[in-house]
Amino acid sequence: MDIAFTAEERAFREEVRQLLRVNMPPELRRKLAEGRKLSKHEKAAGVRILYRKGVPTWPKEYGGAGWTPVQYYIFTEEVRAFPAWTQFGYGESLVGPVIYTFGNEAQKKYYLPRIANAEDWWCQGFSEPGAGSDLASLRTRAVREGDHYIVNGQKTWTTWAQYADWIFCLVRTNAEAKKQQGISFLLVDVKTPGVTVRPIELISGGHEVNEIFFDNVRVPVDNLVGEENKGWGYAKFLLANERFSDAGVTSSKESIRRIKDLAARSCAGGAPLIDQASFREKIAAVEVQLKALEMTQLRVLANASKEQKGAQDPASSILKLKGAEIEQTIAELLMDVVGPYALPYRSEDQIEGNEPPIGPDWAATIAPGYFYSRAASIYSGSREIQKNIIAKAILGL
Known part of the structure; x- marks a missing residue:
């Protein structure tokens, strides 16, 4: 399998980087880098910038960018690394494809432009x-x-x-x-x-x-x-798209980069955690798993054009299953790095995620992120459901 990008794909990557550098508001970038929450208005503003050439995952005839799967993969990598915000609810990734695949012309004409312009959440x-x-x-x-x-x-x-x-x-x-x-x-x-x-x-x-x-x-x-x-058939189509998006390769890459950066800092006057061989071994192990997941995702992308209309590669369940496990492992490593500073201060009436930290600013969202990652084994279809799909559709059991 040739994983080298073509000259055209490398030029596309630079085009995405230029779009982000020139157009994305610095305040949105700062808040995302610090793990802060964005308002609905801020998310809409960021998404409209990224959708200027069309919705990344949609065909051109429905208001999409008409990108190849590889171009979308590159786009996602660059957006996550910047970072920027790509999602305005589940219009673009879930219900939009259902509407343009199974909906009638009136539904396509009304709903799809509003999703593409981040008008409807x-x-x-x-x-x-x-x-x-x-x-x-x-x-x-x-x-x-x-x-x-x-x-x-x-x-x-x-x-x-x-x-x-x-x-x-x-x-x-x-x-x-x-x-x-x-x-x-x-x-x-x-x-x-x-x-x-x-x-x-x-x-x-x-x-x-x-x-x-x-x-x-x-x-x-x-x-x-x-x-x-x-509707059950339409739901299966939608869930396969959701499981593919939940592989989280680009997000996990950025999280590992952050782990290495934080682990290189001195903690409470002691030696940096990155100096411990056992900790480096944990990072290496998850990087190997993530590379294998990335190769699987690229294979699914390569096969996407071969699937008939409305069909999805059952390997998307592998992406969901392994992607969730890697996400949880990374959340545990972040907790190892931060220790007690991961716990933010919470007043009795706060239920959102912008609480001030008790330690360094970058630590405030790590414990909440760890707790939320427990749900990754359930949402978009539980671990057991994914294993059943893999056994039936791939292994033929």
Whole structure:
């Protein structure tokens, strides 16, 4: 496998670097480098800069940049290293591809430009109490009455719903069919009467996730994506995209660079941690695993053009599984580097992530990050689900 970049790809990398250097506000860069939280407005501003040539992962005909998989990989590497912010909810990465692959022309014309311009923040309404890893057991109902669906039920662990303008939901539209065959894919305006968003405070102290309640919510039938009762297939397509994005290679690379930098500093007057052979061995071990993951990701990228419309490489489950393990290992190494300084001060009424540190500024977000990384084995499909997919689709067991 030839992993050398072509002259055109190297020129593209420099083009991305120039875009970041010239256009990205220094304040956004500083906050991200320090691990601080950005506001919805700041995220939208940063994303609009990066989307000037189109949405990075979309085809040109739908407002995308039309980049090759390798170009997108280079773009992601440079953005993470800068750093800058690439995501405005889950419009670009999740629901957008579902809409332009399975949606009708009216849906494409209305929703896709608004996603591309960071106008609408989308959140994901999949998991429910009792229907997480076993997602097909969901119980949120949508009953058709004329030209509307009446939606009742609950979604949970809904990331960034506090910012959301829209939520894409899996709902049960046929209670008599087998559980995978009676599910539909609906687009719901969060401002619709009957929608209630409640925060869930995490062990990290952050408020990334929420629970959402639907109480007789009227959703136009025009907001149904694809065919009624065919939503399970669209969800599998979406989740495969999410698992691919969750490999986190570029983020892990930047985190390892940070670990090395921090470990080279003197801690509490003692010798730098990087001088310990055992610690260097831990770093080397995770770097080897990360390189193997990167090679797997590049193979998935290389195969992407060969997949038929709506299909995804089952190797995306390998990326999700191993990417989560590496993310958690890196979070543990950061805790080793920082020690007690990783714990930020928290007042009783704070539930967000901009708390002042008790030690150096760079240490304040490390313990919350470590706690949040525990969820990496669950979100986007649990570790057990990924192993089942790998066993069935790749190993043929």
